[in-house]
Amino acid sequence: MVSGYTDSAVTNGTTYYYQVSAVNAVGEGSRSTERSATPTAPITVPGVPSLTATAGNAQVGLSWTTPANGGATITGYRLYRGTTSGSLALYQTLGVVTTYSDTAVTNGTTYYYQVSAVNAVGEGTRSSERSATPTAPATVPLAPLGFTAAPSFPKGIDLAWSAPAADGGSAITGYRIYRSTTSGTETFLATVPAGSTTYRDTSTKKNTRYYYIVRAVNAVGEGATSSEATAISR
Numbered sequence: 001m002v003s004g005y006t007d008s009a010v011t012n013g014t015t016y017y018y019q020v021s022a023v024n025a026v027g028e029g030s031r032s033t034e035r036s037a038t039p040t041a042p043i044t045v046p047g048v049p050s051l052t053a054t055a056g057n058a059q060v061g062l063s064w065t066t067p068a069n070g071g072a073t074i075t076g077y078r079l080y081r082g083t084t085s086g087s088l089a090l091y092q093t094l095g096v097v098t099t100y101s102d103t104a105v106t107n108g109t110t111y112y113y114q115v116s117a118v119n120a121v122g123e124g125t126r127s128s129e130r131s132a133t134p135t136a137p138a139t140v141p142l143a144p145l146g147f148t149a150a151p152s153f154p155k156g157i158d159l160a161w162s163a164p165a166a167d168g169g170s171a172i173t174g175y176r177i178y179r180s181t182t183s184g185t186e187t188f189l190a191t192v193p194a195g196s197t198t199y200r201d202t203s204t205k206k207n208t209r210y211y212y213i214v215r216a217v218n219a220v221g222e223g224a225t226s227s228e229a230t231a232i233s234r
Contacts, residue, residue: 046117046124138169141216141223149229204233
């Protein structure tokens with residue numbers, strides 16, 4: 001004889017209705033008053049968000065997905081940050097949002113992040129770690145250095161220079177040389193490929209003074225002008 005029963009052939013979220021009756025040698029008695037119950041899963045901490053980190057200029061943009069809430073409303077998120085992978089500390093306690101812009105960063109430094117969701121039960125598992133390195137936007141190169149011009153043999157003028165002190169954050173793709181027979185009025189003469197820092201101008205007239213400037217080029221555009229160099233062709 002028993003006075004209880006556990007019904008495990010049920011589905012969470014479905015309401016079930018029950019009655020019970022007693023049986024003796026004579027037969028089955030009247031059923032009890034009907035009772036109902038809806039089985040539910042136990043409330044747990046939230047699931048794991050999926051985090052994305054995007055680098056910008058002096059900022060890192062963070063976004064994440066909303067995880068399963070564990071059966072209780074998500075009340076906020078916790079953001080973790082560090083500059084060493086695997087060594088992150090709590091950085092921000094956030095409300096019910098799925099984005100955050102971290103502007104307390106330094107260009108060139110790599111930052112690592114994780115995020116977790118929080119509900120009434122507690123904090124869920126942190127997301128996978130994501131990293132981003134904020135960088136300044138690329139600019140045109142600085143001016144080439146040490147630009148010189150000298151007569152070449154048997155004809156023309158030899159030009160030489162050194163690469164700029166900075167490429168502007170984008171690799172130099174070449175150089176553009178300008179020429180004139182009057183100082184300060186140079187016009188385009190030739191393009192030199194990246195990696196080359198010399199040029200021989202053979203399209204000159206004998207015993208004529210020429211003036212030159214050179215500029216480095218990268219993906220952003222043409223950079224600053226070198227100092228002017230001059231020589232008399234042979």
